[in-house]
Amino acid sequence: MAALVRYKLTIAYDGTAYCGWQRQPPPVPTVQRALEKAVGEIVSHPVTVAGSSRTDTGVHAQGQVAAMEVQSHLEAPRLRQAINSRLPPDILIRELIPAPPEFDITRAVRKRYRYLIWCGRDRPVFYRHFVYHFxxxxxxxxxxxxxxxxxxxxxxxxxxxxxxERLTTVRTIYHCDVHVRGPLLIFAVEGNGFLYHMVRTMVGSVLEVGCGHWPPERIAEILKSRDRRQAGPCVPATGLCLQWIRF
Amino acid sequence: MAALVRYKLTIAYDGTAYCGWQRQPPPVPTVQRALEKAVGEIVSHPVTVAGSSRTDTGVHAQGQVAAMEVQSHLEAPRLRQAINSRLPPDILIRELIPAPPEFDITRAVRKRYRYLIWCGRDRPVFYRHFVYHFxxxxxxxxxxxxxxxxxxxxxxxxxxxxxxERLTTVRTIYHCDVHVRGPLLIFAVEGNGFLYHMVRTMVGSVLEVGCGHWPPERIAEILKSRDRRQAGPCVPATGLCLQWIRF
Known part of the structure; x- marks a missing residue:
């Protein structure tokens, strides 16, 4: 009988068709459920795939990280292939490796999110699931x-x-910037953690500054106020993508 | 009563959800039918939107060109907006102008198609509807x-x-090339016209050369043979996009 091995997974997904990462009662489609189903078909025992970030409905990932313990005779590369062949086309395990002993899915030290804003005059036809049209x-x-x-x-x-349930609302943002590529504004932020809807509310607030409703200094005042009503709107999920997580 | 005006339309669409351009009996979803429905809601008389190229199921367009005659009090820019607001999110009229008197939808002089080949090791998660994974x-x-x-x-x-029904199978290709951008091979071809499945069979044949099954010279032999069985396979529709048409 194969030993129980703990794996670290790096996962990409197009979140358009999913009600977010976190498992919910059937028939709600979630990324976690799709992964646990595919892995379960390979290893023939129930599996929990624990993700580092609970992405919301419609949010995408290039580098979600997860952990799981499975019994399988397959080596990691073959196990990755076998699971990928059973996953739907909008989810892919990019990397699957035996987890280093010190690896703890709850101890991410740095995450990067990207938010894409489409500034073209017309609706984005080809990028419509991956941008917010502003x-x-x-x-x-x-x-x-x-x-x-x-x-x-x-x-x-x-x-x-x-x-x-998170106890503290203090976070450190290491990097936050925006740049232009063709009709796109690319907003990128790296931090040691993010609260619920925090990236999308950051973007909504920065866009209020961008279109001249607020002076930039208003951002400092919003933080100081500790009042949600002072901040900008939470922009749509489509533009958001979890890029990577470091441990 | 508004006069009947002939318009030239430039249209972009994500062909994933459609059984090609050409109108078919309901409930078959086609791009032409979606356009005629949206225009019909604005002008309140039946409309034919005649396209220059009959793209197949799953094929995309950045610059399909079409013509239509409509009675409307709206100026062209407002008419475009009004139709776009009634179109599904995967179809967009990029330009709508009164057709020049000499404009004839059947007389295109040059068309450009692009075919995207994804050469990454893994399945393309985000580009899956727009590339062929090779x-x-x-x-x-x-x-x-x-x-x-x-x-x-x-x-x-x-x-x-x-x-x-096309009488001659002689065509002129002005330009045909392929280049690399990251994990993508971008195949581009311009010609005065294309036969049914011709671009996709060109790509299938060029890929046979690319992976070493055939020497490049085989292409000349295929053309000379006038025999479909000598050519490579017709690659999937997903990678194909009609880029522009000149008249």
Missing amino acids: RRDVNLAAMRQACHLLEGTHDFIALRGRAD | RRDVNLAAMRQACHLLEGTHDFIALRGRAD
Whole structure:
């Protein structure tokens, strides 16, 4: 009988068809459930695939990280192939390796998210599931200033969508910036953790600055206020992608 | 009562959800039918939207061109907006202008198609509807040689999927090449017209050269043979996109 082995998985998914990462009662389609089903078909015992980030409905990932314990005679590369061949086309295990002993899925030290804003005059036909269409002209310099004011260690409670079980609302943002590529504004943020809806509310607030509704300094005031009503709207999930997680 | 005006339309669509361009009996979803429905809701008389190219099931377009005659009090820009707001998110009228008197939808002089080949080791998660996943290593220099042998005026009957009503099978290819961008091979071809499945059979033949099954010179022999069985396979529709049409 094969030994129980703990694996670290790096997973990409197009979140369009899923009600987020986290398993929910059937028939709600979630990424975690699709993965656990595919793995279960290979190893023939029930499996929990524990993810590091609970992405929301419609949010994408290039590098979600998860852990699982399975009994299988397959070596890691063959196990990866076997699971991938049973996954739907919108989910892919990019890497599957035996987890280092010190690996703890709950101890991410740095995560990067990207948010894509489509500034074209017309609707994005080909990118429609991966961008947010923002129709107003924006001031890029003001947006970058706003981004930089989000960097550092702050209480981000004003940018949190709703209360959850996390005890502290203080997070450190190592990097926050926005740049232009053709009709796209690419917003990128790296931090040691993110509260519920925090990235999307950051983007919504930075866009308020971008279209001239607020001066960049307003960002510092929002943080200081600790009041959700001071921040900008939570922008749609489609534009958001979890890029990578470091442990 | 508004006069009957003839318009020239430039249309982009993600062909994934459609059984090609051409209208078919309901409930078969086609791009032409979706357009005629949306236009009909605005102008309140039946409309025919005549396309220049009949793209197949799953084929995309950045620049399909079509013509229609409608009675409407709306100026062209407002008419475009009104129709776009009634179209599904995977179809967009990029341009709508009164057709020049000499404009004839059946008289295209040059068309450009692009075919995307995904050469990554793994399935493409985010591009899966827009590429063909080709798993073998390819020789780019040999493929480019093969492409250049397709340029010029030839009888392309050996690269035709099946007979259709077009009288001659002679076409002129002005440009045919392939280049690399990251994990993608981008195949581009411009010609004065294309037979049924011709671009996809060109790509299938060039890939046979690329993976070393055939020497590049085989392309000239295929054309000379006038025999479909000598050519490579017709590759999947997903990778194909009609880029533009000139009149």
